[in-house]
Amino acid sequence: VAARDADKARAAGSVAPLLGVPLGVKDSYLTKGLPTSLGLGGLAHFVPREDADAVRAIKGAGALVFGKNNLVEMSYGLTGHNARYGQVKNPFARDRVSGGSSSGSAASVAAGIVPASLGGDTVGSIRVPASLCGVVGFKPTTGRWPRNGVAPISHTLDTTGVFARSVEDCALMDQVVTGEMAAEPSGRGYDAKGTRLAYAPRQVLDLVDPEIEGRFREVVRRLRDAGAEVVEVDLGDDFGALTQTATWSIFFHETMGAISEFLRRHDIPTTFEEIIEGLKPELRDTWRHVVLPEGAGAISAEAYQTALAVSRPEIQRRLDEVFVARGVQAILQPTTPCTAPLIEQQTNFQIAGRQVSHLTLANHTVLASSVGLPGISLPAGLSRGGLPIGLELDAPLGSDGTLLDLARRIEGVLSAG
Template identity: 50%
Template sequence: MSKDFTNTSKNLHDLTVTEAAAAIKDGSVSASTYAAALLSRNRDLKGRNAFITIYEDVVLEAAAKADEHRSAGKILGPLHGVPIAVKDSMNTFDLPTSIGTKVLAGFRPKKDATIVASLRNAGAVIFGKNNLVEMSYGLTGLNAHYGQAVNPYDLTRVTGGSSGGAGASVGGRLVPAAFGGDTVGSIRVPASFSGVVGFRPSTGRWAGTGVAPIANTFDTPGPMARSVADVALLDAVVTGSSLSLASSSAKSLKGVRFGFAPQTHLDLVDQEVERTFYESLAKLKDAGAEVVEIDLGDDFQTLAYQANWPIFFHETMPHVTEYVKEIQAPVSFDDIYKGLGANVDFFWSDAVVPGAPNYVSVADYQHSLNVLRPSLQQRYADAFRANGIEAILFPTTPLVAPPIGTNSVVTIAGKEVPALNIAKNVFASSCAGLPGISIPMGLSSGGLPIGLELDGKAGDDVRLLDIAALVSSVLGSIPAPNVN
């Protein structure tokens, strides 16, 4: 029997993607009713700064068309009538794409990004454009022009970034899912801070055409949702692959072998995060999983740092320049640079533009790209093979969401460190191109989400999602936020 969701809009905003799609398909709720409920909730919680742009009439028109198609017996796809948000770095023909800048406010590209087109083809309703750190360049969620995205579990805390609006909108039950982008952790960090599931596909698995870049070597779009099943569905939609998750009760973690590397991922971590991590490992062992300690090498962090950041900073200028030219934007790289907020200008003026104090030379860039990054990839491959593991486990972030106002420095384990350390556990696997997924593993004593990351072998995305579904079922869900 179908659940009746029509009695109150309070039920509607808690629906997951799969629940909403099923309810719309079987007529338990209309796409129009569902969209209207989410629009109403967004108006009530507009202060969360989760979105830069929502055109309510466009949303309602698309939902009405979905209802018309359903009435005619035509289901357009697995996301028929389901509202999905997308980061405002993804081209949309009917909504502006600002990349979080003021200089591109109101700019409409001529066509959708490839992944946005895939959502529409699957029947989704594009709900709006999520707020983000300007040019996707930051980890706290601060946008100098459109405001700080606000954590759904504590309105005094950040969401993480750069896809902070996506985390705020999914965690805050404004939409059931949102699409972000991940270069060094910009999906998984806000997923961890905002209490949702965030998936970074293997680099190249998802098409990045029509998405504003930072560094194409690392960039990938990806989803945030409130269940691994939803993320797997969205991955299948975007890639055109079949959906296969370990959803059968006959399947378990027995025989699945995980590795964890305390020397690498627990060297700088808040005590409460570390305790929750070890409690999660114990639950997985009790469920039949094998969990073994591995060693990625004394020089791993140095190797990862030297492989990652020269590529990250060196590729920004040429790749952004190429992007604005391809989409025929009415601005140049220099226009964007001159209009940056102080929090992003700090990095561009220090390392991105030629002549900057820490500008990366071509020789250093090529060394990182052609020597150090392959060495890092080999280090991962060796670790998976030598230890017979299917995934590496670690706390997604070494701390819970810090207070709003935190931008350049954070406190971890009582030490003040650069804010880039928010991504200290996740950037290396991004550099190597591995798939990674962050799932909630608990709440802190202050009620803030703590994320667990699983990194899989390069290209082994479907297996990683399969395992993550089992891990999530063992760890259980965290409560929804109760702040308004």
């Protein structure tokens, strides 16, 4: 029916920017008249009476909601496993994970089912699956895109965003959702002249697969060959620990309050306690340990306040030394430290010969998440085994238009090679 209506509108002269375009929507977004499960079995038949603000925006631009995308339960995971609705498989290799938590959104774009899908990103839930599935994943500056009507984890860190097959399509979606005109393309095509980029090898190359490091250094060489100035910076020996501790502390401490408020505000027919009881056992154990205030690993109010009032300003200060003092437009890093792990080894696997947990997939994406920077993951080629490798660009707060234009140019440099 919606497709027929779009045909009629087009015949009547409509120039809506997304008229008739079928889009995917992560099942954490409320969708009027369509079931919205939040990844939970207990909400399999819940049909909201309202749309999330971002869904309303794409519908207003003529888009059709083609379907809801699978996700990790309550968006709490980085590999794409959902006990009730199934493991999302990687379109490049069905024995590999898709990444998460916006797993179905990334995989549906990578598989060519839809040209773009809405996702959500708190510590890397857009950029991690974008990297592992070989698509573009854009996390705007936190707060730039509306979050109303999207199941939350952390009011400080949550960001809505998009997956697409090109930066141009991400820019169009950004324009539709925010109402802001896109930055005029620089028209420079495949060169990177006049761009000033940075990377921090001691921080972002200390735990990566050798093949990822080799590809990343090759990308840096190609960008320099295309006219970019790429400088090495050092964010400090403790930078990784600082961003990890602050970001995860905020993430875990805010979950219970954020979800409880969301359930109340939108008349979701469940309770926080029922959600915990319905989680898969390993996730239920995690929530009882770090999310519930009485949990043995719960983040104290003092530690939470330290993360907000001390750690985040210090992270921002160090980034400002790069962005402001050194005039850098974006920081480059491998989006994920490895290619997609095997499904059967997704909880623990090896990176560069070291045994790691699935949380390691977000080691690099937490940089932008920690202080709300805009970040974008671009496909940067395939490994020898045919698996996607991602390149992340993180830019100063509020510079989303500049970041998208920069990403267009870098996308051109990468595709030209």
